[in-house]
Amino acid sequence: MRKTLEQPVAEERSPTVPSRVAFRQHPLHPIIVVYPVTALSLLLPADALFLWTGNGFWATAAWWLNVLGLGSGLLAAVLGMADMFLIPLARRHVSVWSHFVAGVMLLALAAMGVWLRAPDHAAVWPWALLQSSFTLLMVLVVGWLGGTLTFGHGIGVYGHCPGEDSADAADEALDE
Numbered sequence: 001m002r003k004t005l006e007q008p009v010a011e012e013r014s015p016t017v018p019s020r021v022a023f024r025q026h027p028l029h030p031i032i033v034v035y036p037v038t039a040l041s042l043l044l045p046a047d048a049l050f051l052w053t054g055n056g057f058w059a060t061a062a063w064w065l066n067v068l069g070l071g072s073g074l075l076a077a078v079l080g081m082a083d084m085f086l087i088p089l090a091r092r093h094v095s096v097w098s099h100f101v102a103g104v105m106l107l108a109l110a111a112m113g114v115w116l117r118a119p120d121h122a123a124v125w126p127w128a129l130l131q132s133s134f135t136l137l138m139v140l141v142v143g144w145l146g147g148t149l150t151f152g153h154g155i156g157v158y159g160h161c162p163g164e165d166s167a168d169a170a171d172e173a174l175d176e
């Protein structure tokens with residue numbers, strides 16, 4: 001049984017970097033990304049349901065999902081870029097650059113969707129359907145790379161402050 005609730009993770013095994021754009025150390029970018037991830041992931045199912053059922057509700061739903069995805073995605077990108085440029089260590093990871101490029105590509109696709117759908121929400125076949133398909137693919141890529149930053153490199157993670165943790169203490173806790 002462990003005697004304390006302190007995390008038994010050695011500092012040098014788990015180097016983490018707290019976010020600079022955070023509320024009480026909780027990074028704002030991951031809080032906001034749930035909106036573009038959800039809205040842009042539901043775009044393809046909404047398009048498919050419209051083409052399958054012919055019910056205009058789904059075309060209108062896809063339009064608003066696309067608008068919400070673009071708006072919240074732009075906000076997320078601003079917050080993410082702030083962390084990227086304010087954390088020098090983050091910029092040394094290739095994944096931050098690939099996540100950034102993929103994020104810009106995703107937002108370009110979302111902007112294209114708004115442009116395609118604005119004149120007629122029901123004009124889904126074929127270009128808007130192609131757009132929502134690539135958008136879903138890019139959401140997966142961007143989300144995966146973002147997860148690599150957080151869970152792989154500890155970017156935006158707080159809790160392992162230098163001096164509070166040590167390899168010996170962690171090993172002892174693990175042994176107990």
Ligand code: HEM
Nearest residue numbers: 027029030033036077080081083084103146147149150156
């Ligand atoms: C385009 C500019 C972007 C930059 C520079 C950027 C940067 C970052 C950074 C530095 C992190 C690590 C956590 C933090 O410090 O906040 C992160 C995590 C993440 N990003 Fe981005 N990001 C961008 C856009 C996006 C977009 C548009 C999405 C989704 C639609 C997204 C999804 C994620 C996800 C899912 C994570 C992991 C969050 C978690 O672990 O809970 N990012 N991003």
